[in-house]
Amino acid sequence: MRFRAKIVDLACLNHFSRVINTIAKLAKTCTLRLTVCKLYFILSDKVANGGASMWCELCQGNFFDEFQMEGVAAEHNEIYLELVPENLSRALKTAQSAKAVKIKLTNKHCPCLTVSVELPSLSSSSRIVTHDIPVGVIPRRIWNDFREPSVPDFDVSIYLPVLKTMKSVVERMKNLSNFIVIEANLSGEMNLKIETDLVSVTTHFKDLRNPPWASEDGCQSSTQGRDLESMAEARIDIKKLQQLLAGQQVNPTKALCNIVSKRIVHFILLHEDVSLQYFIPALA
Amino acid sequence: LSRIGDELYLEPTASGLSLRAVNSSRSAFASFLFAPLFFQLYEPGGPAPGTECFRCKVHMKSFLGVFRSLPSLEKSVGKCLILLKPRASRLVLQLHCKYGVTKTHNLAFQECEELQAVFDTQCCSSRLCAPARVLAEAVVHFPLTLAEVTLGTGPGGKISLRNYTEDEAEPSKTMVTELWLAEDEFQSVAVSPGSCITFCLKEFRGLLTFAEASNLPLTIHFDEPGRPVIFTLDDTVLEVHLVLATLSNLESNSQTPLTNGVSHLPTPSDDFADDLGSYMVALETSTCEGGPPSPTFPLHTPRPAQRDPEEEDEEDEEGAVPGTPPHKKFRSLFFGSVLTPGGPGLAPTQEVLAEDSDGEC
Numbered sequence: 152m153r154f155r156a157k158i159v160d161l162a163c164l165n166h167f168s169r170v171i172n173t174i175a176k177l178a179k180t181c182t183l184r185l186t187v188c189k190l191y192f193i194l195s196d197k198v199a200n201g202g203a204s205m206w207c208e209l210c211q212g213n214f215f216d217e218f219q220m221e222g223v224a225a226e227h228n229e230i231y232l233e234l235v236p237e238n239l240s241r242a243l244k245t246a247q248s249a250k251a252v253k254i255k256l257t258n259k260h261c262p263c264l265t266v267s268v269e270l271p272s273l274s275s276s277s278r279i280v281t282h283d284i285p286v287g288v289i290p291r292r293i294w295n296d297f298r299e300p301s302v303p304d305f306d307v308s309i310y311l312p313v314l315k316t317m318k319s320v321v322e323r324m325k326n327l328s329n330f331i332v333i334e335a336n337l338s339g340e341m342n343l344k345i346e347t348d349l350v351s352v353t354t355h356f357k358d359l360r361n362p363p364w365a366s367e368d369g370c371q372s373s374t375q376g377r378d379l380e381s382m383a384e385a386r387i388d389i390k391k392l393q394q395l396l397a398g399q400q401v402n403p404t405k406a407l408c409n410i411v412s413k414r415i416v417h418f419i420l421l422h423e424d425v426s427l428q429y430f431i432p433a434l435a
Numbered sequence: 436l437s438r439i440g441d442e443l444y445l446e447p448t449a450s451g452l453s454l455r456a457v458n459s460s461r462s463a464f465a466s467f468l469f470a471p472l473f474f475q476l477y478e479p480g481g482p483a484p485g486t487e488c489f490r491c492k493v494h495m496k497s498f499l500g501v502f503r504s505l506p507s508l509e510k511s512v513g514k515c516l517i518l519l520k521p522r523a524s525r526l527v528l529q530l531h532c533k534y535g536v537t538k539t540h541n542l543a544f545q546e547c548e549e550l551q552a553v554f555d556t557q558c559c560s561s562r563l564c565a566p567a568r569v570l571a572e573a574v575v576h577f578p579l580t581l582a583e584v585t586l587g588t589g590p591g592g593k594i595s596l597r598n599y600t601e602d603e604a605e606p607s608k609t610m611v612t613e614l615w616l617a618e619d620e621f622q623s624v625a626v627s628p629g630s631c632i633t634f635c636l637k638e639f640r641g642l643l644t645f646a647e648a649s650n651l652p653l654t655i656h657f658d659e660p661g662r663p664v665i666f667t668l669d670d671t672v673l674e675v676h677l678v679l680a681t682l683s684n685l686e687s688n689s690q691t692p693l694t695n696g697v698s699h700l701p702t703p704s705d706d707f708a709d710d711l712g713s714y715m716v717a718l719e720t721s722t723c724e725g726g727p728p729s730p731t732f733p734l735h736t737p738r739p740a741q742r743d744p745e746e747e748d749e750e751d752e753e754g755a756v757p758g759t760p761p762h763k764k765f766r767s768l769f770f771g772s773v774l775t776p777g778g779p780g781l782a783p784t785q786e787v788l789a790e791d792s793d794g795e796c
Binding site: 238241259274275279282284285 | 572573575576578608609610611612613614615616617618619620
């Protein structure tokens with residue numbers, strides 16, 4: 152089981168750091184899955200996470216100049232690692248002017264992801280900073296716990312409003328309540344509502360569009376036949392929503408959410424080379 | 436100075452005004468000596484020759500409060516007068532500002548004995564000198580919350596900085612950051628090979644900020660672990676010393692020693708990747724739910740700690756100031772429960788599950 156990768160281009164490094172920063176805001180510990188073509192950051196829906204789960208996918212070719220991976224076995228050419236993304240974020244934070252960044256799976260006092268940063272210096276040789284980030288190797292027998300979650304049978308699917316606006320609304324609401332209700336319909340309308348003993352606040356968004364979902368096997372999509380004005384709603388932990396929005400440092404190409412009434416909200420944020428899905432369960 | 440202690444010691448001498456501070460555990464001491472030339476007027480005064488100069492200490496916060504906002508001070512203050520009035524028990528700070536405004540601050544002081552850490556840079560076996568900027572850039576890679584850092588010398592004359600992880604903290608949880616600086620980044624390097632010391636980062640950062648702002652090169656004098664490390668800044672009118680306690684030999688052995696061949700010095704052509712195959716095999720065949728414990732390397736047996744009689748004598752480290760809390764062994768106080776006689780368990784009974792394939796230099 153080996154892994155080594157190298158980033159030389161500063162823009163790629165910057166981009167990769169931003170992805171890691173986003174992940175670090177969403178999960179204290181998560182799973183990193185490495186395959187020949189892709190990297191995945193996975194958070195499965197355990198009680199410890201408050202039931203939220205995450206699936207983030209990157210094409211390695213868009214970030215790394217070199218990428219070599221050898222999985223646990225030929226027929227299972229993948230590596231699953233448990234790590235604290237905040238550590239990776241910290242290691243990359245001071246690497247923004249680096250000549251090269253290498254990431255390697257090593258075995259020091261324990262399995263580690265070693266990030267080796269080559270920095271420019273006035274002397275003849277470069278400065279080298281290494282960060283040994285301890286990781287847990289996840290054995291093959293529990294890889295099934297980390298399968299890609301399927302898109303739920305949603306009631307409504309809608310594009311999100313401008314994330315910056317949504318973020319500032321949610322941040323203010325967070326001061327008033329621990330829970331927020333997201334509701335939306337198939338006419339491009341979304342409301343964010345909070346209700347406490349003293350006050351209720353609703354922010355209305357209009358003219359958002361609803362993404363067309365082609366159903367896979369030709370049978371009716373779950374939204375067909377639904378009244379266009381009828382709202383699907385879910386009451387969720389506002390902190391989780393705020394963390395998701397706060398972690399977005401760049402505007403995604405596409406941002407949408409799927410609501411299963413009173414069950415779960417599924418957020419999909421798509422960038423050119425990164426896709427992030429985040430599931431927040433509804434609370435009673 | 437405020438990063439070190441809560442009290443500011445002032446001592447006017449013939450060679451200048453000395454400002455000093457010490458921390459509560461007496462593991463950090465700093466002094467700034469301003470030569471008479473630094474001032475427009477300097478009268479150390481004092482009674483008849485032959486008697487000691489007057490010394491006092493004031494609350495750091497009170498003193499700092501007078502100079503609160505540097506930008507506005509620079510704009511409005513023309514002169515500053517510092518006057519000691521022993522009989523009135525007051526330290527007078529008088530700011531002469533624009534438009535004829537004079538602000539006079541009377542600070543209460545306490546008389547005190549001399550605060551002087553006993554140290555001698557000449558006795559240190561190793562010395563490094565670097566522009567403050569280089570060291571500031573090095574230290575930026577470590578988190579602000581990091582308590583202690585280890586400075587070491589490695590092969591090829593390289594100098595390393597590494598975060599210090601306590602023995603008790605699980606090695607499988609803590610991220611280890613290590614930075615290597617080439618010899619030519621320093622203005623001078625005169626070190627005994629294989630030496631390394633661990634000291635507190637917080638006070639050092641404070642000095643670095645000052646050094647960077649005044650654009651002065653910083654010299655680091657150090658010796659064996661346990662003996663204090665001395666940081667100095669030199670200028671024509673200013674002499675700065677920062678003395679910090681260092682972790683003594685017993686604890687530093689539990690880290691992977693930099694002196695041994697198994698160091699993490701990265702080579703320029705770092706071509707081979709590690710193979711965790713054997714580790715994975717162990718993991719798969721384990722029946723235990725959580726997997727086997729993290730593989731460890733047999734820890735190297737330490738060099739016998741050089742326990743010279745002098746090292747035991749705490750009086751070498753700091754001058755005792757009567758009337759203040761009893762002089763405690765700064766090592767044990769500073770590093771709490773980490774110091775245990777006989778050292779942490781170093782027996783190589785841990786099962787080695789995977790070899791260190793990253794070790795070759």
